[in-house]
Amino acid sequence: MIDRTGLAGFLRSRREALQPEDVGLPRGARRRTAGLRREEVAALCHMSVDYYSRLERERGPQPSEQMLASIAQGLHLTRIERDHLFRLAGHRPPVAGVVGEHISPGLLRVLDRLGDTPAEIVTELGETLRQTPLGVALTGDATRFTGPERSLGFRWFTVPAVRERYAPEEHAFLGRMYASGLREITALRGPGSRAAQLADLLLARSGEFRRLWEAHEVGLRPNEVKHFVHPEVGGMELHCQRLVDPDCLHSLMVYTAVPGTESHERLRLLAAVAPPV
Template identity: 75%
Template sequence: MIDRAGLATFLRRRREALQPDDVGLPRGQRRRTSGLRREEVAALCHMSTDYYARIERERGPQPSAQMIASIAQGLHLSLDERDHLFRLAGHHPPTRGAASSHVGPGLLRILDRLDDTPAEIVTELGETLRQTPMGVALTGDTTRFTGPERSLGYRWFTDPAARALYPPEDHDLLSRRYTAGLRGIVTLRGPDSRAAHLADLLLPLSAEFRALWETHDVNVRPLDLKRLVHPEVGALELNCQTLLDPDQSHLLLVYTAVPGSESHEKLQLLSVLGRAG
């Protein structure tokens, strides 16, 4: 059962505890509130200000689990806070760990400060959860996919468009890497896991995947540089730095180029093109 008073109070307290800098928003001038405004939280949660305000005022219908998940993410809640919010709203908390799509506040705080850098947060299955604006400019909006297509590894073997961003000479190695990575996750998570389900889907769909799956390879080293072929700025050679959230098995990927290099200049051009777009 929903605890309207408890839900409203908890949301107000969490909103008041956050500052614009905490969530990647400009501070602006003449702020009268001690924390975030309702309209700022609503925008972060991808809902109308009126809808969010009604929850804080103990009005309206019971928020759906999807809405509560959006609020938990928008307010940068920890897992314990997220679970508490779900219970206040009368819902069972979602699962934790690798199957969870709730990004921890630590990774979000870092991502919020990387607006001018290509970066993304992904699951262990290569599902993009968040991207910076430069991340979208570099690889496109990869959060838009649904179902198994959310996984880059799945798209790699089922959608030719997924390979267009990578030079053809790297395709064989990337195919081996995605297959080996998925087999390692299946072994780690077990036969009833989402990773195992993904493999079961791919086996009848891709002869290339089937052949690589039969090698049982789990040790394919990545390239020292990530090479991309962007449709507007051309070839790029980027370093990819990775930060792991061990509680959720989420990865923050940050792409950089050597200062003064041609790829660095192309990233700067891409930043200008992204702002113009």
């Protein structure tokens, strides 16, 4: 049963505790609101201002689990706070120990401060959860996919256009790496897991994947230096640094170029085609 008073009070307290710089927003010279404005939180949660405002006023329908997950992410809640939010709204929290999509506030804060750098947060299955604008400019909007195609490894074997952003000389290794990584995660998560389901789908759809899967290769890891081919600025040699959140098993991938190189100059040009913040 939903606790409307408790839910409204919790949402207000979390909104007022957040500062614009905590979520990558400019503060502005005339700001008087304590914490974030309702319209700012609504935008972060991908919902209408009216819907969010009604929740803070103890009105409106009971939020769905999907809506609560979006609110928890938009308000940068910890997993304990997220679970509390679910209970106040009359839902059971997500099962503990299951790899999910809730990004930790710390990882989000780091990403929010990388606005001038290509970066993304991905799951262990290669599903992109968040990207910086330059991350979108580099590889395209990887958050738009649904179903199995959310996984880059799945798209690698089923959507030929995906490979156009990567240097041809790296295609063979990347295919081996994706098959190797999926085999490891499938063994870790077990039969019936999402990893196992992806493997079954790929075995049915891709002859290339079947050949690589049958090699039983494991242990391949991404190269630190990656070679991208951008349709507007051309080829770039970028270094990839990876920060792993051990609690959520998400990775923050940050792409940089060596100063003074042609790739560094092209990365600067990439900002001109980046989507607006």
